[in-house]
Amino acid sequence: MVDTPRSPLAPARFPTLPPVAGVRLGSMAAGIRYRGRTDLMMAAFERGTTVAGVLTQNRMPGAPVDWCRRQLAHGRARALVVKSGNANVFTGRAGVAAVEATAAATADLIGCKKGDVLIASTGVIGEPLPVERVTRILPKLYGRLTDKAWRKAADAILTTDTFAKGATRTAEIDGKTVTINGIAKGSGMIAPDMATMLAFFFTDAKLPTAVLRDLLKPANERSFNSITVDGDTSTSDTVLLFATGKGPRHGKVETAGDPRLKAFRAALLDCMTDLAQQIVRDGEGAGKFVSITVTGAASTAAARRIGLTVANSPLVKTAIAGADANWGRIVMAVGKAGERADRDRLAIRIGGHEVTRDGLAVPGYDEAPVVRHMQGREIEIAVDVGVAGGAATIWTCDLTHGYIDINADYRS
Amino acid sequence: MVDTPRSPLAPARFPTLPPVAGVRLGSMAAGIRYRGRTDLMMAAFERGTTVAGVLTQNRMPGAPVDWCRRQLAHGRARALVVKSGNANVFTGRAGVAAVEATAAATADLIGCKKGDVLIASTGVIGEPLPVERVTRILPKLYGRLTDKAWRKAADAILTTDTFAKGATRTAEIDGKTVTINGIAKGSGMIAPDMATMLAFFFTDAKLPTAVLRDLLKPANERSFNSITVDGDTSTSDTVLLFATGKGPRHGKVETAGDPRLKAFRAALLDCMTDLAQQIVRDGEGAGKFVSITVTGAASTAAARRIGLTVANSPLVKTAIAGADANWGRIVMAVGKAGERADRDRLAIRIGGHEVTRDGLAVPGYDEAPVVRHMQGREIEIAVDVGVAGGAATIWTCDLTHGYIDINADYRS
Numbered sequence: 011m012v013d014t015p016r017s018p019l020a021p022a023r024f025p026t027l028p029p030v031a032g033v034r035l036g037s038m039a040a041g042i043r044y045r046g047r048t049d050l051m052m053a054a055f056e057r058g059t060t061v062a063g064v065l066t067q068n069r070m071p072g073a074p075v076d077w078c079r080r081q082l083a084h085g086r087a088r089a090l091v092v093k094s095g096n097a098n099v100f101t102g103r104a105g106v107a108a109v110e111a112t113a114a115a116t117a118d119l120i121g122c123k124k125g126d127v128l129i130a131s132t133g134v135i136g137e138p139l140p141v142e143r144v145t146r147i148l149p150k151l152y153g154r155l156t157d158k159a160w161r162k163a164a165d166a167i168l169t170t171d172t173f174a175k176g177a178t179r180t181a182e183i184d185g186k187t188v189t190i191n192g193i194a195k196g197s198g199m200i201a202p203d204m205a206t207m208l209a210f211f212f213t214d215a216k217l218p219t220a221v222l223r224d225l226l227k228p229a230n231e232r233s234f235n236s237i238t239v240d241g242d243t244s245t246s247d248t249v250l251l252f253a254t255g256k257g258p259r260h261g262k263v264e265t266a267g268d269p270r271l272k273a274f275r276a277a278l279l280d281c282m283t284d285l286a287q288q289i290v291r292d293g294e295g296a297g298k299f300v301s302i303t304v305t306g307a308a309s310t311a312a313a314r315r316i317g318l319t320v321a322n323s324p325l326v327k328t329a330i331a332g333a334d335a336n337w338g339r340i341v342m343a344v345g346k347a348g349e350r351a352d353r354d355r356l357a358i359r360i361g362g363h364e365v366t367r368d369g370l371a372v373p374g375y376d377e378a379p380v381v382r383h384m385q386g387r388e389i390e391i392a393v394d395v396g397v398a399g400g401a402a403t404i405w406t407c408d409l410t411h412g413y414i415d416i417n418a419d420y421r422s
Numbered sequence: 423m424v425d426t427p428r429s430p431l432a433p434a435r436f437p438t439l440p441p442v443a444g445v446r447l448g449s450m451a452a453g454i455r456y457r458g459r460t461d462l463m464m465a466a467f468e469r470g471t472t473v474a475g476v477l478t479q480n481r482m483p484g485a486p487v488d489w490c491r492r493q494l495a496h497g498r499a500r501a502l503v504v505k506s507g508n509a510n511v512f513t514g515r516a517g518v519a520a521v522e523a524t525a526a527a528t529a530d531l532i533g534c535k536k537g538d539v540l541i542a543s544t545g546v547i548g549e550p551l552p553v554e555r556v557t558r559i560l561p562k563l564y565g566r567l568t569d570k571a572w573r574k575a576a577d578a579i580l581t582t583d584t585f586a587k588g589a590t591r592t593a594e595i596d597g598k599t600v601t602i603n604g605i606a607k608g609s610g611m612i613a614p615d616m617a618t619m620l621a622f623f624f625t626d627a628k629l630p631t632a633v634l635r636d637l638l639k640p641a642n643e644r645s646f647n648s649i650t651v652d653g654d655t656s657t658s659d660t661v662l663l664f665a666t667g668k669g670p671r672h673g674k675v676e677t678a679g680d681p682r683l684k685a686f687r688a689a690l691l692d693c694m695t696d697l698a699q700q701i702v703r704d705g706e707g708a709g710k711f712v713s714i715t716v717t718g719a720a721s722t723a724a725a726r727r728i729g730l731t732v733a734n735s736p737l738v739k740t741a742i743a744g745a746d747a748n749w750g751r752i753v754m755a756v757g758k759a760g761e762r763a764d765r766d767r768l769a770i771r772i773g774g775h776e777v778t779r780d781g782l783a784v785p786g787y788d789e790a791p792v793v794r795h796m797q798g799r800e801i802e803i804a805v806d807v808g809v810a811g812g813a814a815t816i817w818t819c820d821l822t823h824g825y826i827d828i829n830a831d832y833r834s
Contacts, residue, residue, distance in 0.1 A: 418743040
């Protein structure tokens with residue numbers, strides 16, 4: 011975590027995360043990039059733990075992403091090891107060897123297969139990872155794992171973040187209450203010298219790998235895939251969901267569509283959305299949290315693309331930074347998305363105030379209340395493109411001098 | 423033209439544009455948005471003039487773009503009228519009426535059909551255009567047209583630009599020398615309160631509409647479609663090429679592939695590239711001019727997409743602004759483009775210095791000469807993605823505090 015001031019959009023405090031049966035975790039300072047900084051996090055899972063994940067679509071993935079993709083195929087997990095300060099991306103054969111060495115050292119400690127160790131890294135791209143600093147300290151870290159170190163684990167995975175990110179939910183399955191804990195890091199998709207998006211979820215529910223996968227994908231689409239800071243996709247983005255099955259015993263679940271999972275699905279989405287929004291709230295230089303809701307699109311996918319195009323438009327983002335009710339830029343961005351949109355039915359609302367209707371500013375449009383809304387910290391934009399029923403919501407932040415400071419003037 | 427300082431990347435002076443036989447032009451202050459600012463430009467063409475054009479792909483085009491699309495179908499032109507200060511975009515039926523009134527008033531003066539008048543507008547989006555200010559002054563402007571007023575015409579179409587943009591070339595067709603003049607406005611694709619990309623080319627060669635179209639499209643792809651400032655596509659982008667056929671008489675040309683057009687094709691591309699690069703050099707807040715050459719891609723289109731993804735990455739652009747030799751961001755952007763790229767063969771050069779080879783930093787990589795190059799005004803990035811023979815060059819500028827100043831802090 012760098013010494014930039016805490017984001018003005020940060021939540022008041024880190025929530026209290028309860029233990030999740032079957033999970034022990036902890037963190038230490040391995041000196042991967044900086045001395046004395048907590049940069050190594052480990053979680054150990056009891057036998058029988060399943061895992062599902064989604065990984066970056068970037069065509070230049072790091073060695074840890076390649077490793078996770080391979081292990082997610084079998085869907086079993088006994089440990090998770092996360093390093094911050096070095097992304098181990100674009101590091102060639104040495105990068106692959108670093109991942110293998112980490113997995114081997116961890117498997118030795120736990121007494122499991124190498125392939126049951128999931129690995130993630132975040133930080134600088136293109137520098138060799140000093141893996142011996144990690145393997146040297148792992149036995150000591152393993153000896154200290156507890157079921158309570160959630161905040162310490164959340165701290166260990168941060169890089170340019172200005173606050174630690176955690177969330178917790180419970181849900182009933184079959185009348186039994188299970189827990190979902192999540193931790194994340196990231197200032198958006200931002201992948202500068204030091205950053206990437208990582209999120210890890212842990213539940214004590216008993217869910218087969220196939221069910222986990224089917225639960226994770228749509229929830230990820232509506233949470234982490236619905237945020238953007240600057241549209242730059244990291245080479246390390248990783249979301250993993252672990253299920254230990256060590257919580258209160260509930261009936262056997264065999265499909266994600268099982269009606270008994272209704273509350274769990276909702277709680278998982280809620281927990282993931284919470285952390286996704288926390289990442290936006292820690293977007294580099296962010297001064298405002300922006301929700302963009304698109305309705306009336308040709309499909310959900312079309313609504314998402316339009317929303318993301320508005321959210322990624324530098325002109326929309328700078329207008330929001332300047333509290334400038336410049337809705338012409340929203341029109342431009344909707345048109346640029348390339349999706350079907352009816353210019354002559356386009357309706358825009360900002361902060362609930364109607365701005366345009368039927369392809370024109372509303373008669374007697376009064377900008378004053380719109381500007382007042384835009385001077386706040388939480389901005390709401392709603393766009394109806396008048397074509398069909400597709401809808402989606404995207405979250406982003408504004409583009410400010412702070413972003414330029416961090417990424418142009420600051421040299422790590 | 424706003425009162426921001428002249429771009430540090432501006433050319434030393436506006437070139438001397440010679441007359442183009444068959445073209446008379448001029449400009450005046452109509453008071454469209456600001457009093458006393460030259461904001462109306464008119465060109466009149468002799469009978470027989472042909473025209474081809476390319477127009478914005480934005481789905482929210484302005485009324486003038488819709489009008490041009492219709493008239494370009496027949497490809498004849500007797501006049502061009504350009505207004506700055508108001509884009510006449512998202513203005514509903516009133517916007518259509520403003521275009522019709524302008525065309526009718528111009529056609530009356532010239533004694534031609536309304537459909538032979540091409541119209542473009544640039545400026546604020548969503549405000550009604552006070553068209554009577556234009557139609558009132560048109561007769562006076564028409565009376566003053568000359569064959570020399572190129573600089574005045576170039577001035578009249580500017581908005582947030584910091585310098586007027588013109589270029590001229592000659593080429594032989596059949597041993598006869600013809601002229602190509604071009605004027606343009608724009609600070610990139612930037613479409614804030616007041617901006618858009620317009621470019622107009624005029625030649626005295628005698629070329630049928632179909633030939634003009636076939637000449638314009640590929641040249642546009644390699645010039646104006648190869649630049650970006652912030653990836654935001656204007657609702658008014660318009661490039662028009664007029665041919666009067668009133669220059670030295672050359673043999674009849676019936677196809678764009680005619681070998682006698684070889685020099686003309688090259689001169690047109692050169693003239694268009696010159697103006698396209700001038701637009702980048704006037705990019706909002708631009709401090710550096712950046713050339714990105716992509717080779718080894720699956721196709722030309724793939725190379726273009728990779729180049730544009732690198733050029734539009736806020737992280738690459740801010741690294742350039744900060745003279746930060748952060749090549750990991752280039753790797754990230756190449757991977758994010760979604761095109762085929764071989765991570766383990768990726769080769770990057772900056773300012774001619776080899777940075778990566780075979781998916782790794784080069785052995786003994788010395789950052790010092792790369793940083794020295796990046797401290798200059800002209801930055802060269804070359805990326806070989808190691809897949810096939812597709813190649814393209816894209817031009818852009820850096821992303822600086824100046825951009826935020828203009829678009830967030832400045833309220834027009």
